[in-house]
Amino acid sequence: xxxxxxxxxxxxxxxxxxxxxxxxxxxxxxxxxxxxxxxxxxxxxxxxxxxxxxxxxxxxxxxxxxxxxxxxxxxxxxxxxxxxxxxxxxxxxxxxxxxxxxxxxxxxxxxxxxxxxxxxxxxxxxxxxxxxxxxxxxxxxxxxxxxxxxxxxxxxxxxxxxxxxxxxxxxxxxxxxxxxxxxxxxxxxxxxxxxxxxxxxxxxxxxxxxxxxxxxxxxxxxxxxxxxxxxxxxxxxxxxxxxxxxxxxxxxxxxxxxxxxxxxxxxxxxxxxxxxxxxxxxxxxxxxxxxxxxxxxxxxxxxxxxxxxxxxxxxxxxxxxxxxxxxxxxxxxxxxxxxxxxxxxxxxxxxxxxxxxxxxxxxxxxxxxxxxxxxxxxxxxxxxxxxxxxxxxxxxxxxxxxxxxxxxxxxxxxxxxxxxxxxxxxxxxxxxxxxxxxxxxxxxxxxxxxxxxxxxxxxxxxxxxxxxxxxxxxxxxxxxxxxxxxxxxxxxxxxxxxxxxxxxxxxxxxxxxxxxxxxxxxxxxxxxxxxxxxxxxx
Amino acid sequence: xxxxxxxxxxxxxxxxxxxxxxxxxxxxxxxxxxxxxxxxxxxxxxxxxxxxxxxxxxxxxxxxxxxxxxxxxxxxxxxxxxxxxxxxxxxxxxxxxxxxxxxxxxxxxxxxxxxxxxxxxxxxxxxxxxxxxxxxxxxxxxxxxxxxxxxxxxxxxxxxxxxxxxxxxxxxxxxxxxxxxxxxxxxxxxx
Numbered sequence: 001x002x003x004x005x006x007x008x009x010x011x012x013x014x015x016x017x018x019x020x021x022x023x024x025x026x027x028x029x030x031x032x033x034x035x036x037x038x039x040x041x042x043x044x045x046x047x048x049x050x051x052x053x054x055x056x057x058x059x060x061x062x063x064x065x066x067x068x069x070x071x072x073x074x075x076x077x078x079x080x081x082x083x084x085x086x087x088x089x090x091x092x093x094x095x096x097x098x099x100x101x102x103x104x105x106x107x108x109x110x111x112x113x114x115x116x117x118x119x120x121x122x123x124x125x126x127x128x129x130x131x132x133x134x135x136x137x138x139x140x141x142x143x144x145x146x147x148x149x150x151x152x153x154x155x156x157x158x159x160x161x162x163x164x165x166x167x168x169x170x171x172x173x174x175x176x177x178x179x180x181x182x183x184x185x186x187x188x189x190x191x192x193x194x195x196x197x198x199x200x201x202x203x204x205x206x207x208x209x210x211x212x213x214x215x216x217x218x219x220x221x222x223x224x225x226x227x228x229x230x231x232x233x234x235x236x237x238x239x240x241x242x243x244x245x246x247x248x249x250x251x252x253x254x255x256x257x258x259x260x261x262x263x264x265x266x267x268x269x270x271x272x273x274x275x276x277x278x279x280x281x282x283x284x285x286x287x288x289x290x291x292x293x294x295x296x297x298x299x300x301x302x303x304x305x306x307x308x309x310x311x312x313x314x315x316x317x318x319x320x321x322x323x324x325x326x327x328x329x330x331x332x333x334x335x336x337x338x339x340x341x342x343x344x345x346x347x348x349x350x351x352x353x354x355x356x357x358x359x360x361x362x363x364x365x366x367x368x369x370x371x372x373x374x375x376x377x378x379x380x381x382x383x384x385x386x387x388x389x390x391x392x393x394x395x396x397x398x399x400x401x402x403x404x405x406x407x408x409x410x411x412x413x414x415x416x417x418x419x420x421x422x423x424x425x426x427x428x429x430x431x432x433x434x435x436x437x438x439x440x441x442x443x444x445x446x447x448x449x450x451x452x453x454x455x456x457x458x459x460x461x462x463x464x465x466x467x468x469x470x471x472x473x474x475x476x477x478x479x480x481x482x483x484x485x486x487x488x489x490x491x492x493x494x495x496x497x498x499x500x501x502x503x504x505x506x507x508x509x510x511x512x513x514x515x516x517x518x519x520x521x522x523x524x525x526x527x528x529x530x531x532x533x534x535x536x537x538x
Numbered sequence: 539x540x541x542x543x544x545x546x547x548x549x550x551x552x553x554x555x556x557x558x559x560x561x562x563x564x565x566x567x568x569x570x571x572x573x574x575x576x577x578x579x580x581x582x583x584x585x586x587x588x589x590x591x592x593x594x595x596x597x598x599x600x601x602x603x604x605x606x607x608x609x610x611x612x613x614x615x616x617x618x619x620x621x622x623x624x625x626x627x628x629x630x631x632x633x634x635x636x637x638x639x640x641x642x643x644x645x646x647x648x649x650x651x652x653x654x655x656x657x658x659x660x661x662x663x664x665x666x667x668x669x670x671x672x673x674x675x676x677x678x679x680x681x682x683x684x685x686x687x688x689x690x691x692x693x694x695x696x697x698x699x700x701x702x703x704x705x706x707x708x709x710x711x712x713x714x715x716x717x718x719x720x721x722x723x724x725x726x727x728x729x
Contacts, residue, residue: 005561007575030578115578171574171589171600172561249598324603336605338629339622342653344645346616348548350584351640383582390642458579 006175008168011139012078012106013038015146020181022073022101023051025061027430028459029080030115031169032108036078037462048183054456056465057401057430058083062090062105069103069159070195072187074150078106081122082400086431088125091159095129096197096205098157100189102150106162108169111290111321115166115458117381117398119319121290126161126267130213132222133161133267135242139173141265145225147178152221156212165289167321168243217270225266228273230280231259236309237281239274240264241294243322244287250324251333269294283307285315285330289322349389357517358384358451360489362392364497365420365449368505369394376416380404382424383457383519395422402431408446409439417445418505425452425466433473439510440478447504448512450474451489453519461522474512483511490517539569540595541691542602544621545588546612548638549581553613555704556683557588562700563692564592574600583640585617592691611686613679614638615650615662622657630659632686632727634678636666661685661727668722677719684723694724 006014013035016024024045026036039045039052051068055061058079068075079087084107091105107122126133134149136142142164149160193201216222237260240248245263252259262277278284278298284306286295295310309315315330316322325335352359361384369377379385379395380403388395397407404421412419423432428450439446452470456462466473474484485504487497497515504511543560547553557573564571574589589602604623610631612618618633625631631654637647654660663685665678680701687694701720705713 005565005571034577114576167574167600170577171572173572173597173600174565174570243600246598246600250603253598323601324599328603335603336626337623338605338607338625338627339657341622342619344616344649344653345619346641346643346645348583348585348617348641350549350579350582353550353582386582458582460577460581 001177001179003174003176005172006139007034007170007172008136008139008142008164009034009108009170010038011143011175012146012162012164013042014175014177015143016076016104017042017044017048017050018178018180019147019150020074020183021050021076021150022048022183023065023068023075024078025051025055025065025075026078027055027058027061027083028456028462029083029108030459031110031166032078032080032083032106033459033462034169035106054463054465058087059090062087062094065103066090066094066097066099069099069101070189071101073101073184074103075101076104076106078108080116081107081109081120082116082118083107084122084125086401091125092129093197094159095131095209096202097195098205099153099159100157100187101184102153103159104146104149104153104162105159106164109163109165109290111165117400119290121293122161122163123267123290123293126163129161130209131158131161132156132216132219133163134225135163135265135267136168137243137245137263137265139168139171139175142168143175144178145265148221152219155221156219158212163242165243165321213268216268222266223270226262226264226270226273228262228276229260231257231261233258234260234280235282236285237262237277237283238285238287239277239294239298241288244289244327247322247324247327248287251328251331264294274298278306283309286310287316287322287327287330350386351389352383352386353520355520356383357453357489357515357520358387360491360494361449361451361497361515362387362394364489364494364501365422366392366394367498368502371502372418372505376418377420377422378404378408378411379422380427382427384422384424384451387422400431401427402435405432405435405439405446405448408448409435409442409444412444412446417508419446420505421446421448423448423450424457425450425454425470426456426464428470429464429466429473433477436474436479436512437477443509445508446510447501447507448510449501450512450514452514452516455519455522457519457521461519461525470514474514479510479512483507483509484514485511486514486516488517489515539691540591540593541609542607543590543592543609543611543690544602544607544624545590546610546617546621547586547614548617548640549584549586551613551638552679553586553588556611556679557590559680559683559697559700559704560590560592560690560692562703563696566696566699567692569594570597572597572600585620587621609686609689611682613665613682615647615654616645619650619653625657628659630661630689631657632661632682632689634665634682635662636664663723663726665723668726669719672715672718672722674715674719677716680716680719681723681726684720685727687720687724688727
């Protein structure tokens, strides 16, 4: 079989295509973005007519995938961990509806917050929704487990949560493919009432789910991924989850026979295996990427029958991602640190690209805010959040997608005037529009600056659902034409833009300023692609 | 055999093309490899790094443990220093001498060079000038890779083949320029 050098994300995408997926649904978010990008660029997806358009947000993606599953086909939905918060309503209920075609939900967590606002652990969602979960240890397992995930989903008629973290998502290794499976034909659900969660139906299905959930640990497609290997040293047993196993092996590969290790890669966890581990060792070291989920379960409320080492007692740091050196310390092994970083080495935070339109918008906004005072600019998630850093220091909030608009509205309700929201075009269509409707209805004295660069920039320039629609969306929601201003954020327009922003900030009602200029990255990329095309045609 | 490499630079400088070249060469030699990359926020002008591991036996961790890297390859001198905690005492450091200044408190170049000089196996080359002399200011990356090639446990021909494969789509001229850059880097480091 063919071997490919793939990122973890790409291994998941390739596996889904090979396992007969008919539809891929996603909203871009680091570290999950490359799953959809791989599907979009795969000839196999085009040949198989696999759905591969971006969705407006994670909730619409999740629901569309559920719809495809309803119609009998295999669907996958992928998002970053905080995206699962957005999709949570649909996700949690999808375990009560169950599925028809296989449905796999990929959540890519970002411990250490390389590119995120928190490091929440999606395994809690899996437990919350009572669905089977996979957490691959490496790229090959990520590929192989996707086949099992789809099969299990159809066997149990449940969605499956597929949890990865940044390190696996963005690390490349060789992956060997399996035989390609054909896509499913259309089919209606066996039970046509299954997806109707009226209380009478939901109660019945929820009760069945609680019964089914208890049987999951012994389900072969789950249990085959969890392995207990007994060693000679009975002083400490080790329980690893997902890629933590690799960091352990990095340290004990030459001395494997010594250690008793329970390596977990699928949930819910089998009590029998854990009991065997606990009874054969004096204490248990838990190594898991993310929150101390298994560790807390082992300790229990009373924390007294099993001696547990992990994140909660400081054996492993309470937050942040694991690495081989942390695991070595937890095992009491010596770590060989190289030289210290010389003090002259300075932080190099991300910054606006040279020629970025967001930067010119912030320059103009800064001039007006200097007259008004600090602490009034609400923003959220995107390249434009970098306006929080010097030299602008403009942004006073970054919480979640769309919160710029609604937090400004709330602050205005409290009497803060003027209150300003800065939001990007893709984030606006993700979650900003509904908040703007609230503002329209109350005519909140808020100015919403939509910095429209016609792309989802931070994740590398994916297609924005907002493309050329923002003006008509705003007018459709009821923003008055008089207070919907359009500017072009360029240095040469600085004075004019300052005046427009000042006028609208001083207006005691809702106003929207649309600052429109293409992302410098996508503009350069498109130009290059164009000239390459011309060269090819010569 | 194992060869653990930290690739360093600033987002947008293109360290991933160096990684891709070594990766192709490793695949040609049927070696195991793992390559951890940075995507997302830091790509916007922040510090970026890639952990690149090569071995003739199975590789477990995607990350290199502290003090175990055999080599730091950096396309920016201050960034080379950021990863010293990973470098083993016997490890090498190959870096471009050309600072990328996008922060207000960037240190004096002299001080950086002094620190780099303390690493006993260090090679500093002006990759940009060498690339420019070859008529290809954009192949500074390949100059750096060439300069580092004697530290990497791969035959030089495999790296050349990888360059051919990587740039094939861009035409013969681009392939030749990058091959020249790779060789010029190797020569510059040998001097």
